[in-house]
Amino acid sequence: MTFIERANQRRIEGIAQAVCRLMPSKVKRVLDVGCGDGSLARKISQHRPGLEFEGVEVVLPVEQRVPMQRYDGNELPFKDGSFDAILCADMLHHTKSPAAILREACRVARECVVVKDHICDTISDRIILTCMDWLGNTGTGVPLPFEFLSSQQWSDLFCSLPFKEAGRIEGLQYWGWPMRSIVDRRFHFVTVLQATDENFCTQ
Numbered sequence: 001m002t003f004i005e006r007a008n009q010r011r012i013e014g015i016a017q018a019v020c021r022l023m024p025s026k027v028k029r030v031l032d033v034g035c036g037d038g039s040l041a042r043k044i045s046q047h048r049p050g051l052e053f054e055g056v057e058v059v060l061p062v063e064q065r066v067p068m069q070r071y072d073g074n075e076l077p078f079k080d081g082s083f084d085a086i087l088c089a090d091m092l093h094h095t096k097s098p099a100a101i102l103r104e105a106c107r108v109a110r111e112c113v114v115v116k117d118h119i120c121d122t123i124s125d126r127i128i129l130t131c132m133d134w135l136g137n138t139g140t141g142v143p144l145p146f147e148f149l150s151s152q153q154w155s156d157l158f159c160s161l162p163f164k165e166a167g168r169i170e171g172l173q174y175w176g177w178p179m180r181s182i183v184d185r186r187f188h189f190v191t192v193l194q195a196t197d198e199n200f201c202t203q
Contacts, residue, residue, distance in 0.1 A: 019089075023085060027111055031076070041087070044087075053066045056071040059142060080108065084111045118187045170188075
């Protein structure tokens with residue numbers, strides 16, 4: 001197994017555990033936006049049996065572990081409130097307009113939107129995240145605009161949405177020392193956005 005394959009397995013397991021901790025128990029039907037080959041959805045389903053996943057992807061992979069369809073990367077081809085939850089995992093930094101994608105996610109979701117992505121607060125953060133993104137996705141056809149957001153940019157974005165931040169897990173770590181200090185640091189977070197008055201928005 002290659003370094004990249006080991007990293008991806010650790011990443012998928014870590015994200016799946018965090019998503020399951022934050023996703024409300026009443027959620028049954030989930031749309032995975034930018035689902036890749038469906039490996040993350042499959043892993044989440046192993047932790048939360050009974051969840052029904054569908055996926056959308058800009059570039060459809062040969063191997064598909066969940067039912068999926070191609071979409072244009074902008075508008076989700078579903079009616080308002082079609083799914084209980086929308087999952088956007090490590091895909092917003094592959095888009096030119098994360099805000100537009102999240103507004104679409106809020107439109108299609110009935111209960112919540114779960115976001116997993118990276119925090120990029122320094123120049124060194126950007127260099128490391130860009131290298132990681134390039135190594136993990138080059139040659140796959142996935143867009144690589146490297147749209148990494150800072151802590152403040154994420155906060156401003158979440159506060160602009162109709163769903164508000166209701167829970168967060170920060171500092172996800174997939175590796176042991178010493179790789180953790182380089183690859184993990186404090187980049188990774190998972191948050192759940194819900195239509196609720198109980199939120200972290202202070203604006």
